[in-house]
Amino acid sequence: MSEAFDISDQAQDYNRFGLDGNPFPYSPVPAENPETYCGQEHATTTISSTVSKTLSTGKSKHLVITGKYGNGKSHTLKYTRSLLRDRDDIIVGYVAQPGEGFVDIYHEFMYDLGFAEVQNIAYEFLASVARDVTETNPVSGSAMRSLIDEGDVLLSEIVPEAIKRLSDITRFADFARAIIHMVYEDTNLYAWQWLTAEGIRYEQRKEMEIHTALDDDTMGVRAFTAFKNMLLELGYTAVFVFIDEFESIARLSSKDEQATLNSIRHLMDQNSEGLCLLFGCAPEVWQDVMSEYHAFSERIGQEVALRPLTNEHLYELVEEYLNRERATEESGIHPFTADGLDMILQRSQGNIRQVLSVCSRLLDAAAQAQRSEITAEFIEESI
Amino acid sequence: MLYRQRLLDLPHGELQTPVLFPVRNLGKRSSDNTPEYISSIPDLPTAMINVRAIRERDPMWDRLTNGVSLREEMEVPDDTIVYADSGGYDFSEKDPDTTPQETLETQRLLEADIFGTVDIPLSRENRSAENQRRIDRSIDLALEASTHHDGDELLLASVHGYDPETIRNGIRYLERRGEFDGYALGSLVPVRTDYEKVTKLVLAARTATDKHLHVYGLGGLVYQPLLLYLGVDSFDSSAFIRSAGNRNYLLPGFGGEELWNIDDLEYLPCPCPVCGSRTLDDIREDRDALVVHNLWALTTELRRFRYVASAGRDIEDYLDLRFQGNEVTQRAYRIAKQQVRRLT
Numbered sequence: 060m061s062e063a064f065d066i067s068d069q070a071q072d073y074n075r076f077g078l079d080g081n082p083f084p085y086s087p088v089p090a091e092n093p094e095t096y097c098g099q100e101h102a103t104t105t106i107s108s109t110v111s112k113t114l115s116t117g118k119s120k121h122l123v124i125t126g127k128y129g130n131g132k133s134h135t136l137k138y139t140r141s142l143l144r145d146r147d148d149i150i151v152g153y154v155a156q157p158g159e160g161f162v163d164i165y166h167e168f169m170y171d172l173g174f175a176e177v178q179n180i181a182y183e184f185l186a187s188v189a190r191d192v193t194e195t196n197p198v199s200g201s202a203m204r205s206l207i208d209e210g211d212v213l214l215s216e217i218v219p220e221a222i223k224r225l226s227d228i229t230r231f232a233d234f235a236r237a238i239i240h241m242v243y244e245d246t247n248l249y250a251w252q253w254l255t256a257e258g259i260r261y262e263q264r265k266e267m268e269i270h271t272a273l274d275d276d277t278m279g280v281r282a283f284t285a286f287k288n289m290l291l292e293l294g295y296t297a298v299f300v301f302i303d304e305f306e307s308i309a310r311l312s313s314k315d316e317q318a319t320l321n322s323i324r325h326l327m328d329q330n331s332e333g334l335c336l337l338f339g340c341a342p343e344v345w346q347d348v349m350s351e352y353h354a355f356s357e358r359i360g361q362e363v364a365l366r367p368l369t370n371e372h373l374y375e376l377v378e379e380y381l382n383r384e385r386a387t388e389e390s391g392i393h394p395f396t397a398d399g400l401d402m403i404l405q406r407s408q409g410n411i412r413q414v415l416s417v418c419s420r421l422l423d424a425a426a427q428a429q430r431s432e433i434t435a436e437f438i439e440e441s442i
Numbered sequence: 443m444l445y446r447q448r449l450l451d452l453p454h455g456e457l458q459t460p461v462l463f464p465v466r467n468l469g470k471r472s473s474d475n476t477p478e479y480i481s482s483i484p485d486l487p488t489a490m491i492n493v494r495a496i497r498e499r500d501p502m503w504d505r506l507t508n509g510v511s512l513r514e515e516m517e518v519p520d521d522t523i524v525y526a527d528s529g530g531y532d533f534s535e536k537d538p539d540t541t542p543q544e545t546l547e548t549q550r551l552l553e554a555d556i557f558g559t560v561d562i563p564l565s566r567e568n569r570s571a572e573n574q575r576r577i578d579r580s581i582d583l584a585l586e587a588s589t590h591h592d593g594d595e596l597l598l599a600s601v602h603g604y605d606p607e608t609i610r611n612g613i614r615y616l617e618r619r620g621e622f623d624g625y626a627l628g629s630l631v632p633v634r635t636d637y638e639k640v641t642k643l644v645l646a647a648r649t650a651t652d653k654h655l656h657v658y659g660l661g662g663l664v665y666q667p668l669l670l671y672l673g674v675d676s677f678d679s680s681a682f683i684r685s686a687g688n689r690n691y692l693l694p695g696f697g698g699e700e701l702w703n704i705d706d707l708e709y710l711p712c713p714c715p716v717c718g719s720r721t722l723d724d725i726r727e728d729r730d731a732l733v734v735h736n737l738w739a740l741t742t743e744l745r746r747f748r749y750v751a752s753a754g755r756d757i758e759d760y761l762d763l764r765f766q767g768n769e770v771t772q773r774a775y776r777i778a779k780q781q782v783r784r785l786t
Contacts, residue, residue: 207607210614214607222571236570245605268570338570376537 072227126365129412444673469495494529526554588620624654637774
């Protein structure tokens, strides 16, 4: 057997630094629900203002966050999402990248919400109908589900009325039927596939009496608008859509790029209320969009650029990460020294992804070399 | 495995379930031409009748309202157990022309042991909204029947739906608001070739209630083992009459075979009292003999299942064998087995 590799599951000992483990990620990708955010005060102010305006007025407002690769666009979007997710009067969905067109954005948005959430919304809508047409008073989707399961409410009494009302609200009868079919175990997977624009067979559509296919940008805009209108009817304040890596639209053909931007523009035009779009985009692509697609960029109105980390922010960031694994009451940047962090900032040019990656490697290297501090000299030797 | 046996205490005697109710065409155009089977098939003292058809047939109705009992009219013993269905299939194109109260009065006059509530069946051809309306209406009619029923007869509420939620929800809704001795699942005949759907619907009903569960119209050879496995207490079938009309010879494990496909046999393979001593030609020419044989075939199917259960043999092994010849029913049985195993 070859002994070229030395593979072990023995954990590195970080005790000498007063740490229980290495707090920096080996692969610095944004966490799904980030707990920390530091620096970028100008960006947080703008994002807070955009989000708050939508929340307080119910009017739609959109924003583009630009920044070079690794400066924290995804982290910013995901952090904002984690702040918003706790509110029960809004719906927020994260789209990792826009794909080939708006229908892909819609698909990713629905998938981010997930089957259970959309099903619960369907029950919420039935609850709103049940409150009107029965003597029951379900206050939530889960309460409605219990009433149906226990036989307190008759499905056949509320379903036709629910489909009628939802068709009136959304002006999209097929969408209404798909939402209501989310509560039937025989058809809820077909309904989910249709609602997420995955495509279903004609026979499956027929079983739900859905006549159209949801398979292009126009239908995607229509379905999204229907969904948002339903949510507003249910008392939600707004729907937030965070579209990351928007720069990837530059990879599309000119025709497809224009079609995607046009679809988003239509979406914004059809939703003057209750919609907040946040885009994460590389600055060079956003510049092109600004210069070539006025109709789209003018509707967004605002842009905020993420900046590289400053010295002060770097200290704050490193301290926050270290505190996560502190075994003692100690705080500060130890085992990193000030000159060490200065060198890291210089080498990484303030790019947060590189900072995290370098810090992670340096901490491991220092532990292996049995060093108690990470100085500029050590960094010079190690990198 | 949900198969179960119970003893029903009914006005005309005790009845061991699970049991088949052969459909009698009393009151229909070819009015009761079913050959005598009660007594000659000892474990089949049962009959399913259509209340509306009887009421609509004036001469028969006159006799029944002038002192002739239903059992006399049918020429069956007094201890025959009669299930009186409301005749819902006659309402498939229109709203009922009767009320729950009127139907109950007729069921009482006929001295039925089991009453089915007035219902309006569904059809796959209907728009969903129309089927929902029918489901809703049937539930209302059942509740109305519950209000008016106070006798010793079993009152089974008719329940319809083409999805498990609707079935469960309907039964539980009725359970909360009415007084029923059990439930009868209807509207399955139009979807009978969709074995998976039917299996799910029956299972939804079975899990929604522990009370008596009847399934309308699916007591034929193929469905019987599935229904028994799913814990259905009773079922009815007219397959024995319809098949005989087409000279179709029912045989457990083989399904139906048209007799004109068989030429050079002197005796058929069934040992029942009809076939055991009569030649193929005799049976081919005698529709009544074929009807009775077919009923023996349905009874044999039920007896076999009872035997497998009683002998402590593995019922799932038996059903694996029973369904191996047909891919569609085999798949339906596999799905049923998965669902049942999750429950037990």
